Amino acid sequence: MPKRNISIKEISALSGVSVATVSRVINQNGRFSSETEKRVKQIIEQYGYQPNQLARGLRTNKLQVVGIIVPDITNEFFAKVTLELQNNLFELNYSTMICNTNEEYDIERRHITMLKSQQVSGLIYISGDFADEQQVLQVPTVYIDRKPPFSSREGEFVLIESDNENGGVYAADELMKSGARHFAALTYRFEISSHADRVAGFRRGLKAYGVPESEIHVAQAVQADAESGYQRMMELFSEHPEIDGIFCTTDRLAYGLLDLLREQGKSVPEDVRIVGFDDISYSSMCSPRLTTIRQSVNSFGLLGANTLVSILDGAPLERNRYLLPVELIRRDTT
Amino acid sequence: MPKRNISIKEISALSGVSVATVSRVINQNGRFSSETEKRVKQIIEQYGYQPNQLARGLRTNKLQVVGIIVPDITNEFFAKVTLELQNNLFELNYSTMICNTNEEYDIERRHITMLKSQQVSGLIYISGDFADEQQVLQVPTVYIDRKPPFSSREGEFVLIESDNENGGVYAADELMKSGARHFAALTYRFEISSHADRVAGFRRGLKAYGVPESEIHVAQAVQADAESGYQRMMELFSEHPEIDGIFCTTDRLAYGLLDLLREQGKSVPEDVRIVGFDDISYSSMCSPRLTTIRQSVNSFGLLGANTLVSILDGAPLERNRYLLPVELIRRDTT
DNA sequence: ATGAAAGCGCTAACAA
DNA sequence: TTGTTAGCGCTTTCAT
Numbered sequence: 001m002p003k004r005n006i007s008i009k010e011i012s013a014l015s016g017v018s019v020a021t022v023s024r025v026i027n028q029n030g031r032f033s034s035e036t037e038k039r040v041k042q043i044i045e046q047y048g049y050q051p052n053q054l055a056r057g058l059r060t061n062k063l064q065v066v067g068i069i070v071p072d073i074t075n076e077f078f079a080k081v082t083l084e085l086q087n088n089l090f091e092l093n094y095s096t097m098i099c100n101t102n103e104e105y106d107i108e109r110r111h112i113t114m115l116k117s118q119q120v121s122g123l124i125y126i127s128g129d130f131a132d133e134q135q136v137l138q139v140p141t142v143y144i145d146r147k148p149p150f151s152s153r154e155g156e157f158v159l160i161e162s163d164n165e166n167g168g169v170y171a172a173d174e175l176m177k178s179g180a181r182h183f184a185a186l187t188y189r190f191e192i193s194s195h196a197d198r199v200a201g202f203r204r205g206l207k208a209y210g211v212p213e214s215e216i217h218v219a220q221a222v223q224a225d226a227e228s229g230y231q232r233m234m235e236l237f238s239e240h241p242e243i244d245g246i247f248c249t250t251d252r253l254a255y256g257l258l259d260l261l262r263e264q265g266k267s268v269p270e271d272v273r274i275v276g277f278d279d280i281s282y283s284s285m286c287s288p289r290l291t292t293i294r295q296s297v298n299s300f301g302l303l304g305a306n307t308l309v310s311i312l313d314g315a316p317l318e319r320n321r322y323l324l325p326v327e328l329i330r331r332d333t334t
Numbered sequence: 335m336p337k338r339n340i341s342i343k344e345i346s347a348l349s350g351v352s353v354a355t356v357s358r359v360i361n362q363n364g365r366f367s368s369e370t371e372k373r374v375k376q377i378i379e380q381y382g383y384q385p386n387q388l389a390r391g392l393r394t395n396k397l398q399v400v401g402i403i404v405p406d407i408t409n410e411f412f413a414k415v416t417l418e419l420q421n422n423l424f425e426l427n428y429s430t431m432i433c434n435t436n437e438e439y440d441i442e443r444r445h446i447t448m449l450k451s452q453q454v455s456g457l458i459y460i461s462g463d464f465a466d467e468q469q470v471l472q473v474p475t476v477y478i479d480r481k482p483p484f485s486s487r488e489g490e491f492v493l494i495e496s497d498n499e500n501g502g503v504y505a506a507d508e509l510m511k512s513g514a515r516h517f518a519a520l521t522y523r524f525e526i527s528s529h530a531d532r533v534a535g536f537r538r539g540l541k542a543y544g545v546p547e548s549e550i551h552v553a554q555a556v557q558a559d560a561e562s563g564y565q566r567m568m569e570l571f572s573e574h575p576e577i578d579g580i581f582c583t584t585d586r587l588a589y590g591l592l593d594l595l596r597e598q599g600k601s602v603p604e605d606v607r608i609v610g611f612d613d614i615s616y617s618s619m620c621s622p623r624l625t626t627i628r629q630s631v632n633s634f635g636l637l638g639a640n641t642l643v644s645i646l647d648g649a650p651l652e653r654n655r656y657l658l659p660v661e662l663i664r665r666d667t668t
Numbered sequence: 669a670t671g672a673a674a675g676c677g678c679t680a681a682c683a684a
Numbered sequence: 685t686t687g688t689t690a691g692c693g694c695t696t697t698c699a700t
Contacts, residue, residue, distance in 0.1 A: 005450070007677055018687045023679060030680090031685050050451040054392045055677030058692050063388060065431075065452070073417055079408045083434055095448055097399075098432045100417055114429055116339070117384040118399070226619055255619050262621060285560055285589050287596060287621045341693055352671045357695060364696090365669050389693030392676050 006047050014043045026051060057119055065095045066122045066308060067115035071103045071129075075224070075252065076280040077297070081126055081144065084301020092309045094121070103223075105129045115139075122308045127192065140311045144304050147193035158307050160300060160322040164194050167293040167326040168201020171247040171275040174291060176209050178334040180245020180273045184217040186233055186257060187249040188224045198249045198277060217243065221253055229256030237264075244272050251276040251283050254290055258333075274333040288332035299324050340381050348381075349373045360385060391453055399429045400456045400642060401449035405437045405463075409558070409586065410614040411631070415460055415478065418635020426643045428455070437557075439463045449473075456642045461526065474645045478638050481527035492641050494634060494656040498528050501627040501660040502535020505581040505609040508625065510543050512668040514579020514607045518551040520567055520591060521583040522558045532583045532611060551577060555587055563590030571598075578606050585610040585617050588624055592667075608667040622666035633658050 008026070012019040017036050024030040025040045043049070057063035068085060070078050086096045097120065099111035108129050115123065116139065123139050127146040143159045150157070175183065183206055190196045199218060206216055219236045221228035229248065233256065237243065248254035254276035258268065266272055268288050276283060276292035283290040303322055311317065342360070346353040351370050358364035359374045377383070391397035402419060404412050420430045431454065433445035442463050449457065450473065457473050461480040477493045484491070509517065517540055524530045533552060540550055553570045555562035563582065567590065571577065582588035588610035592602065600606055602622050610617060610626035617624040637656055645651065 008679095009677075019678080020680080020688075021686055024686090027679085033685065036685085050447060052392070052677050053452050054388045054397060055692090056679075058386070058388045058392050058676090058694090059678045059680085061692070073407065074410060074413045076408060076410070079413055083407055086432075086434060090444075090448075095431060095452060097429060098420075100420060110424075113384060114424075118387050118429060226615065255616070258621075259619050281560065282589070282616050282620070285593050285620070286616070287592075342695095343693075353694080354672080354696080355670055358670085361695080367669060370669080386693050389676090390695075392678090392692090393694045393696085395676070 005052070006049055007052070011040065011043050011047070011049060014047075015039045061119070062121050063119045064093055065097060065118065065120045066124060067097045067099060067111070067118075067120045068124045068126065069099050069101060069108060069111060069128045070126045071101050072224075073098065073100050076282070077251075077278045077295070078126060080280075080297045081300045081304075084297055085124060085304050088301050088305030089309070092305060094305075094309065101129065103129065121312050124304055124308060127194065140308065142304050142308045142311070144300055145194050158311070158317065158320045158322075160303050160307070160324070161194065162295045162324045162326050164197035164326075165201035165204070167277060167295075168198040168203070168247065169205035170293060170326070170328040171198075171277075172202050172205025172209070174275050174328055174330065174334050175245035175247060175273050176206070178245075178269060178273045182240070182242045183211060183215070183245045183247070184219060184236060184240070184243045185247045185249065186219050186221065186229055186236075186253050188221055188253070190220065195249045198247075202247050221256075224250050225252050226256035226259065229253035230260045231256070233257050233260050246272065246274050248274065248276045251278045251280050251290060251292055254292070254333075255282070255286065258286065258288075258290070268333050275328075276333075279329050283329075284331065291331045291334040292329050294327045294329050296324050296326070339386070340383055341386070345374065345377050345381070345383060348377045395453070396455050397453045398427055399431060399452065399454045400458060401431045401433060401445070401452075401454045402458045402460065403433050403435060403442060403445060403462045404460045405435050406558075407432065407434050410616075411585075411612045411629070412460060414614075414631045415634045415638075418631055419458060419638050422635050422639030423643070426639060428639075428643065435462065437463065455646050458638055458642060461528065474642065476638050476642045476645070478634055479528050492645070492651065492654045492656075494637050494641070494658070495528065496629045496658050496660050498531035498660070499535035499538070501611060501629075502532040502537070502581065503539035504627060504660070504662040505532075505611075506536050506539025506543070508609055508662055508664065508668050509579035509581060509607050510540070512579075512603060512607045516574070516576045517545060517549065517579045517581070518553060518570060518574070518577045519581045519583065520553050520555065520563055520570075520587050522555055522587070524554065529583045532581075536581050555590075558584050559586050560590035560593065563587035564594045565590070567591050567594050580606065580608050582608065582610045585612045585614050585624060585626055588626070588667075589616070589620065592620065592622075592624070602667050609662075610667075613663050617663075618665065625665045625668040626663050628661045628663050630658050630660070 008019050008022050011022050021032055022040055024032050025037045068082055070082050073079050089096055101108040123141040126144045130148050141157055145161055185199045185202050187199050188195045219232045221232040254274055261272055276290045279292045279294035283292050342353050342356050345356050355366055356374055358366050359371045402416055404416050407413050423430050435442040457475040460478045464482050475491055479495055519533045519536050521533050522529045553566045555566040588608055610624045613626045613628035617626050
């Protein structure tokens with residue numbers, strides 16, 4: 001393997017100025033004549049010098065890296081948000097370490113420990129479990145999608161979430177209007193605020209139509225994926241075959257449901273109407289194409305990155321809570 | 335924000351031994367009495383000490399981090415491979431920096447530069463563009479899925495790929511057996527060896543049945559996704575409406591095709607038979623469920639991680655090329 | 669078994 | 685405008 005990277009010291013020797021001056025031109029701070037600048041830059045160019053971030057980070061106690069905690073990168077929705085964040089952060093000169101927790105508290109803890117020993121500057125939490133509040137709070141953090149449980153200390157963190165509750169209302173509306181009369185919500189763990197809020201909105205929406213609480217069935221899947229959705233709905237249908245309008249708090253859950261209905265020979269939307277949540281790409285391709293609530297992936301990415309970087313730059317926070325609008329995408333399942 | 339991490343120096347003071355000894359017990363090398371060990375560990379525990387990886391990395395010139403270059407994390411196949419790699423690497427005590435290139439050469443170059451200035455120990459390339467051979471070769475690297483173009487220097491790198499060619503043969507077989515007579519391959523850029531190999535295998539398979547080369551249509555999509563597949567096949571069908579057996583070198587391309595056929599009112603597999611490649615999760619859920627060639631995601635992850643770490647540990651390579659078997663998953667489209 | 673000390677590459681006072 | 689120097693937290697000789 002070829003020669004390793006040269007160091008600032010060698011540049012200093014090569015250019016005949018001190019390391020301090022070299023550092024100054026690299027970071028473009030302090031003063032230096034345009035002539036030395038030219039000479040130094042020349043050498044840097046010529047040798048393809050790249051500053052050692054470890055040394056810099058050690059010295060400044062700040063590495064240009066932020067950690068992203070995400071439950072399941074395999075879920076296209078999270079993948080897209082993560083990707084957007086990464087792109088935006090990269091433009092702002094930060095690298096990212098993406099950590100997948102698989103929704104496991106313990107793994108999350110280990111990741112946090114690792115990130116901290118890696119001296120990351122900040123953290124972005126996408127729908128996490130928030131292991132070890134103490135640990136987490138030592139680092140500037142932005143929360144996306146899911147409220148952290150430390151709500152007591154308002155103002156100490158930034159939260160960016162979709163308007164989940166209104167999403168639920170839209171779903172209720174849409175289901176009702178397309179003729180459903182017996183309702184269910186297929187969802188995931190209620191400790192996850194986004195899911196809880198969606199269902200709350202769904203309830204509120206139905207209430208406006210006079211549907212009594214007691215007639216709204218709620219099924220919680222073990223995982224937020226198709227298989228679990230399939231499984232859970234099979235159980236629910238066997239108890240309540242009359243259900244004909246279902247709000248799935250995640251598109252992936254809806255895919256499982258769709259699969260089940262196909263097997264059972266029920267037709268969509270004639271026998272059963274469905275609304276999902278997320279609008280991931282398969283939702284516009286599967287057959288029937290899924291009616292769903294779209295979240296703004298781009299806004300998550302842009303806001304998340306910008307907000308975290310402002311915090312890191314010590315800028316005063318404009319706000320510490322963002323509620324992003326969602327949108328109903330009407331397709332074939334309603 | 336609470337107190338920062340304590341350092342080895344403070345532990346030294348607290349425990350009454352020198353920093354050198356503290357370092358020894360932390361890294362479990364050199365000698366120390368079991369008594370000092372106990373005392374030091376006690377303090378570490380008590381203060382929740384975590385070593386500063388930057389300092390360690392600066393000193394040893396080796397950070398326990400590896401970079402993963404991936405074209406599109408939004409593609410479930412890549413997401414899964416990346417995740418497996420990350421999990422395995424984590425167990426081997428390495429963190430990962432996942433870098434998405436969006437198949438853009440320039441972005442790839444910038445990521446490599448960043449990773450190197452971050453002093454990563456190694457690199458895993460998943461189906462990359464291999465920007466700047468010189469740069470890349472300075473760091474131990476494992477290539478997954480796609481052959482690097484520097485094949486001249488066999489032995490200087492490790493390549494792990496699926497048996498793409500045989501996958502193509504299986505596809506040809508399956509299509510033929512299910513009654514197709516007019517064939518096409520819907521694929522992506524041929525500079526990507528995996529795609530080229532799949533098509534080569536497809537050709538070979540058909541040749542065995544006496545299908546002349548000239549009758550096998552090959553359509554290359556602009557991107558490896560559903561929309562591009564849809565687009566490209568629309569063009570091909572307008573020229574060759576007789577096509578009734580299509581091998582898509584990626585499941586996502588097949589989804590676009592499926593969408594198109596639905597629109598055109600052609601039925602699958604009666605009018606047109608389809609075989610995909612990857613077996614991502616939607617392939618077993620969409621309607622009709624996609625017949626496809628499954629790659630071994632787990633093997634990619636396990637082999638990739640283990641091989642890279644062996645290299646980093648200076649172990650001699652057992653082999654520098656792995657060809658993983660693929661498997662035909664027969665479903666509704668053939 | 670343990671300590672002293674040098675040094676990894678860089679930044680930031682402080683001096684000149 | 686530029687240079688000297690200390691020091692970030694750690695590992696690793698070399699002594700003892």
